Amino acid sequence: MASEDTEAVQPLVPYLKTDASGPYLAGSKCQACGHLFVGERRVCAKCSARDQMSPVRLAERGRLYDFTVVHRSFPGVDTPFVDAIVDLEDGAHLKGTLLEVEPDPEKIAFDMPVKIVYREAVPVGGGGKPYLTYFFVPA
């Protein structure tokens, strides 16, 4: 029981890590060409170098590259919401949900500055354990 009390909330995705300074997103940097990827990789999709990846902590700020306003989703998922692709400051590209904006294309600007925030969420329908995930918010 004691271990359950101290058990950390599990991340939704494997590249969301936590250390002493808090949650962060993990990436891989190709030592051959410098390209950055989200998560762990063995082979560079940019230059095909093999086993030349170094783990890195991804940037937490970036700019909105593209988005879509989602009006229909799985049962229990509140809509509309904004699904976004962000170019992080370090060159990685990341998909996620953009919060704290009106889900109206007229009110969302391409290239607007955003930052990553980490929040606990609960599974749709309320069953199951809470999990840790990330979102984008305007910066």
Ligand SMILES: [Zn+2]
């Ligand atoms: Zn490479």
